Amino acid sequence: MQNQDEIPLEEEIESTTFDTAYEADDWSNYKDCDVLKQQSAIWEEDAAKFPFVGDKEPLSSLEAEYKSGSPILLEKIKVLHEQYAAIRRTRGDGNCFFRSFMFSYLEHIVESQDEAEVERIKTNVEKCRRTLQSLGYADFTFEDFFSLFVEQLESVLQGNEDSISHDELIMRSRDQSVSDYVVMFFRFVTSGEIRKRSEFFEPFILGLTNTTFCKTSVEPMGEESDHVHITALSDALGVPIRVVYLDRSSCDTGSVSVNHHDFIPGLGDTSKASTSSSGPEKDPFIVLLYRPGHYDILYRK
Amino acid sequence: MTSPSASSRKTLSKIATNRLQKELMEWQVNPPAGFKHKVTDNLQRWVIEVNGAPGTLYANETFQLQVDFPEHYPMEAPQVIFIPPAPLHPHIYSNGHICLDILYDSWSPAMTVSSVCISIVSMLSSSTSKVRASCSLITIASPKKKPKCRCSDYNASSVDQRPADDERYVKNCRNGRSPKETRWWFHDDKKHSFKFRNKEKQANPDAKMIGTNETLQRMKLFKKTDGTVDHKS
Numbered sequence: 001m002q003n004q005d006e007i008p009l010e011e012e013i014e015s016t017t018f019d020t021a022y023e024a025d026d027w028s029n030y031k032d033c034d035v036l037k038q039q040s041a042i043w044e045e046d047a048a049k050f051p052f053v054g055d056k057e058p059l060s061s062l063e064a065e066y067k068s069g070s071p072i073l074l075e076k077i078k079v080l081h082e083q084y085a086a087i088r089r090t091r092g093d094g095n096c097f098f099r100s101f102m103f104s105y106l107e108h109i110v111e112s113q114d115e116a117e118v119e120r121i122k123t124n125v126e127k128c129r130r131t132l133q134s135l136g137y138a139d140f141t142f143e144d145f146f147s148l149f150v151e152q153l154e155s156v157l158q159g160n161e162d163s164i165s166h167d168e169l170i171m172r173s174r175d176q177s178v179s180d181y182v183v184m185f186f187r188f189v190t191s192g193e194i195r196k197r198s199e200f201f202e203p204f205i206l207g208l209t210n211t212t213f214c215k216t217s218v219e220p221m222g223e224e225s226d227h228v229h230i231t232a233l234s235d236a237l238g239v240p241i242r243v244v245y246l247d248r249s250s251c252d253t254g255s256v257s258v259n260h261h262d263f264i265p266g267l268g269d270t271s272k273a274s275t276s277s278s279g280p281e282k283d284p285f286i287v288l289l290y291r292p293g294h295y296d297i298l299y300r301k
Numbered sequence: 302m303t304s305p306s307a308s309s310r311k312t313l314s315k316i317a318t319n320r321l322q323k324e325l326m327e328w329q330v331n332p333p334a335g336f337k338h339k340v341t342d343n344l345q346r347w348v349i350e351v352n353g354a355p356g357t358l359y360a361n362e363t364f365q366l367q368v369d370f371p372e373h374y375p376m377e378a379p380q381v382i383f384i385p386p387a388p389l390h391p392h393i394y395s396n397g398h399i400c401l402d403i404l405y406d407s408w409s410p411a412m413t414v415s416s417v418c419i420s421i422v423s424m425l426s427s428s429t430s431k432v433r434a435s436c437s438l439i440t441i442a443s444p445k446k447k448p449k450c451r452c453s454d455y456n457a458s459s460v461d462q463r464p465a466d467d468e469r470y471v472k473n474c475r476n477g478r479s480p481k482e483t484r485w486w487f488h489d490d491k492k493h494s495f496k497f498r499n500k501e502k503q504a505n506p507d508a509k510m511i512g513t514n515e516t517l518q519r520m521k522l523f524k525k526t527d528g529t530v531d532h533k534s
Contacts, residue, residue: 036482137411181376187409220408221376221410
């Protein structure tokens with residue numbers, strides 16, 4: 001083994017061990033570059049199969065996914081059918097919550113042409129900008145992300161020179177240079193909110209300071225979101241979000257029901273409970289389907 | 302070894318150029334203490350002179366950092382290495398590669414060259430002994446087994462106090478491999494064990510929620526009989 005040149009050795013490994021049975025692989029033969037190459041191949045394969053934002057599919061496609069799976073899940077999907085008609089999947093790259101929120105929100109504006117809502121959210125975006133400034137973020141770190149979001153917001157309203165159609169919105173949401181920038185905009189907004197209201201959020205962040213939590217779990221792309229992120233984003237932008245949970249939990253009473261939770265901005269700090277019977281006009285227009293580890297978009301009937 | 306990786310050799314995107322110009326301007330107006338940007342006309346590669354912080358092991362020493370920006374900066378991390386001779390430090394390889402999470406997995410577009418420099422000097426400053434060691438590479442690790450950190454080995458009795466994998470790692474990088482092509486394992490970063498678990502979670506949608514989703518469990522304090530979960534604060 002003396003004077004063994006490692007570069008040809010790596011090539012040899014690529015051409016031989018990758019063909020052998022998985023269990024038989026000796027992991028010590030793998031070099032970083034092999035692992036990374038394989039990892040990026042998997043990502044590319046995923047990217048080809050799952051766009052950042054998929055097409056709208058009937059809810060039955062969800063059923064097909066669990067055909068031979070847990071009966072509880074199948075029961076729950078039946079319950080979902082009562083209220084929901086379709087699903088739009090997002091890529092499971094750790095940004096799925098933000099990506100689902102982005103598409104769902106902008107799609108709502110395209111369809112509703114709610115100018116008042118756009119004005120309202122723009123005011124909140126300005127507040128978020130000032131929050132970041134007061135927390136000491138240099139303007140150049142976030143301004144590109146903010147202006148890109150505002151640009152999208154204005155373009156989904158019709159009647160402008162730069163107005164875009166629903167199809168164009170889908171294309172932009174699949175274009176990394178737009179989609180990732182909007183996701184990062186939401187990460188800035190979320191981080192700013194958590195750090196601004198540190199006393200409120202601290203109890204929900206285990207063993208970390210808010211600043212550390214934001215630096216490690218909010219600001220880097222690909223970090224997954226949980227209730228803390230959703231609460232912060234919904235509060236900061238003033239946009240209610242419904243999350244419907246599809247998991248294997250079941251009620252002791254025997255009847256199968258699907259849990260959901262409404263994130264209602266401003267309620268977080270007053271301990272007011274959200275209810276499911278608050279009338280359709282108060283129902284959040286953004287509905288996300290949560291399966292452990294992933295968010296997709298749901299459409300009402 | 303100073304040649305950038307293939308991915309960073311592409312020219313900067315418009316948005317990256319724009320951002321870097323603003324960043325450079327800010328640096329010139331308000332340079333971080335202890336650093337000096339060496340003026341060149343190359344926006345894509347910055348060379349920064351670093352002074353060891355006073356009162357630390359590296360006081361009165363000067364090093365050079367080379368920062369190469371990828372096409373899609375700041376969405377992608379810059380490649381940051383010391384131009385050898387690199388400081389003797391448990392997290393710095395003799396070829397100048399730095400084992401610091403924010404340069405790889407934990408990079409965020411919210412960071413800047415200046416904040417990266419400050420993190421690197423703070424890493425140097427917190428060192429209590431000047432030994433070349435390593436926070437270990439994940440090269441020989443089964444995903445099923447928790448990778449072992451070799452950091453703990455560095456203060457062993459080896460004469461030159463270099464880690465077992467410095468020589469091997471540097472040799473592997475000799476044809477100009479970027480540190481961004483290394484799979485780093487950060488021994489003092491608990492988050493990464495979450496990452497492994499999150500992967501499992503994604504693979505199996507039925508898996509129980511763990512890791513950061515503990516917070517979710519804590520927030521779900523009340524479960525009403527109609528199945529609605531309330532957000533209790």
